[in-house]
Amino acid sequence: MSTVTSASTEAARQPTAVDAIAERWVDTLCELDPQWATWLGRPGRTGEYGDLSPRGHAAYIEAARSTLAELRRAPAADAVDRVTKGDLEASLELDLEYDAQRLHLRDLNVLASPAQSVRDVFDLMPTATEGDWADIASRLEHLQGALDGYVETLRQGITEGVVPAKRQVRAVAEQCDRHIAVDGFFAELTEAPVLADGSAVPDDLGDRLSEGARAASEAYRSFGAFLRDELLPAATEADAVGRDAYALHSRRFLGATVDLDETYEWGLAEVARMAAEQEAVADTIEAGASVTRAIEVLDSDPARQLDGADALRAWMQTLSDRAVAELGESHFDIPDEIRTLECRIAPTHDGGIYYTSPSDDFTRPGRMWWSVPVGVTRFTTWRETTTVYHEGVPGHHLQLGQAVVNRATLNTYRRSVAGTSGHAEGWALYAERLMEELGYLDDPGDRLGMLDGQRMRAARVVIDIGVHLGKEFPGCASMPAGGTWDYDKAFAYMTDNVNMDESFIRFEIDRYLGWPGQAPSYKVGQRIWEGLRAARAERDGDAFDVRRFHSEALALGGVGLDTLRRALLD
Structure with missing residues (x-):
């Protein structure tokens, strides 16, 4: 059995000067942006927002510069310090590089920019007590000010000529329209607020929440008008950010430097490899079947269908509970604190599936969320079995929960703060393949679902690097080779390599174009995780123990992938 230890079994390490600097940095983050306090489950200004204006950014950069200087002076007392110091230094240095390129001035995209985060934070806010709902009311009241500050930053970008792409501006404006609808998020959030015991909030608080919802909706209404009337005319037609900016984004999401041209070629080969694996599995589902035909067979199988979001949530919870129980007995030491994983239907309807970590004190458990699109009522289990392992155990919940x-x-x-997309998402994809190794994906339908997701992640590598670096289009089944990658070529390539409806594919491509470097970090991160395991096995020879490798890796907490490599191999 693995030997990952928890707070209840491990002797406490004496905090060092480096630890103190890192702790103060977390305090600074919470002070500058109270959304961090909500994420961590800390008391404080959890009914407020940080300053999203240029003044707020300047304060952040000054704090980052000061912390970096202090950290460089502090000696590392032990191996834990060496990891902390190296990783935090790299993160702060990257912040300063981003500032030098003024990239914060064009920080607007369809998935992960302040336009979304000021709303997303409500998903993490507790609702058990009157005080919790008062915090929600307060944050609703502060939302206008947060977006006003954000508009100041985007206006400065217009002045300096550092602007997002028109495609992103249009898409975010449409998101604003959905928020302000009569049945939009804010109206739904405050429609019938109740406490943990099921009782309604007091009338005066209910009135305050309703007024706050109206104010928040009006804030998004005015923000959408700014996007259409001011930012859109100034925004760039170009979706690509270019090699220099892309290299910086790639480093941020991986915590590692990779050869982008070699990675692009590897991505092409990986797409072909995934396609060949899918074709082999399709033949086991029905002799001679194509992948398309195998999917038809699986989709028509009543045993693989779920009707309604409640049935979906219950299925997710049952599968997750089984994985926690069985893997905790056989392959991992799963601490009691993270044996609870809540599966929930998200309050939004964008179609995403995601995980949120437990709060630092575990009063909020780890949660797996499914954002069900409006009108979707039927689900197929074969596509999503691997998703539960990706988001839960041994994926994100085991990795991120163990760190907490x-x-x-x-x-x-x-x-609770450090780490990169490549580290977390790379581990989650690695976990999917691990579950295949352990026999949890022996069902050919479940295995085809895993391969479907892995092929999509490989296609992301090709599209993301191809578009942003202006590479020559390699061709696909529905479009011949030639010319530079663009939106239409990305759509054709994605359509040929995934089994999703058109609206989801278009959202995915918008995501890649607006959030450069993030989408490839999944598959590239998996590649690095698998490479580290192979290198460790080669180094240790007969003494290699994969469970010990996992335990040591997870015990590091959140780190960049270059830090992970040094810690596990050096």
């Missing part, structure tokens, strides 16, 4: 548990060794920064 490990307070005896790791400071708050390492437990």
Whole structure:
């Protein structure tokens, strides 16, 4: 059995000067942006927002510069310090590089920019007490000010000529329209607020929430008008950000530097490899079947269908509970603090599936969320079995939850703040393949679903790098080779390599174009995780123990992938 230890079994490590700097940095983050306090489950100004104006950004950069200087002066007392110091230094240095390129001035995209985060934070806010609902009311009241500050930043970008792409501006304006609809998020959030015991909030608080919802909707209405009337005319037609900016984005999402041209060629080969694996599995589902035909067979199988969001949530919870119980007995030491994973239907309807970590004190457990699109009532299990493992155990919940548990060794920064998409999402894709190794995907339908997702992630590598670096289009089944990658070529390539409806594919491509470097971090991160395991096995020879490898890797908490490599191999 693995030997991942928890706070209850491991002797506490004496905090060092480096730990103190890291802890102060977390305090600074919470002070500058109270959304961090909500994420961490800390008390404080959780009914407020940070300053999203140029003044707020300047304050952040000054704090980053000061913390970096202090960190460089501090000696590392032990191996834990060396990891903390190296990783935090790299993160702060990257912040300063982003500032030098003024990239914050064009920070607007369809998935992960302030336009979304000021709304997304409500998903994490507790609703058990009157005080919790008062915090929600307060944050609704502050939302206008947050968006006003954000508009100041985007206006400065217009002045300096650092602007997002028109495609992103249009799409975010449409998101604003959905928020302000009569049945939009804010109206739904405050329609019938109740406390943990099922009782309604007091009338005066209910009135305040309703007024706050109207104010928040009006804030998004005016923000949408700014996007259409001011930012859109100034925005760039070009979706690509170019090699220099893309290299910076790639480093941020991986916590590692990779050869982008070699990675692009590897992505092409990986798409072909995934396609060949799918074709082989399709033949086991029905002799001679194409992948398309195999999907038809699976989709028509009543045993693989779920009707309604409640049935979906219950299925997710049952599968997740089974994975936690069985893997906790056989392959991982799963601490008691993270044996609870809540599966929930998200309050939004964008179609995404995602995980949120437990709060630092575990009063909010880890949660797996499914954002069900409006009108979708039927679901197929074969596509999503691997998703439950990706988001839950042994994926995100085991990795990120374990980091929160490990307070005896790791400071708050390492437990709950540090890390990259490549580290977290790479592990989650690695976890999917691990579940295949362990026999949990022996069902050919479930295995085809895993391969479908892995092929999509490989296609992302090709599209993302191809578009942003202006590479020559390699061709696909529905479009011949030649010319530079663009939106239409990306759509054709994606359509030929995934089994999704058109609206989802278009959202995915908008995501890649507006959030450069993030989408490839999944598959590239998986590649690095698998490479580290192979290198460790080669180094250790007969003494290699894969469970010990996993335990040591997870015990590090959140880190960039270059830091992970040094910690596991050096």
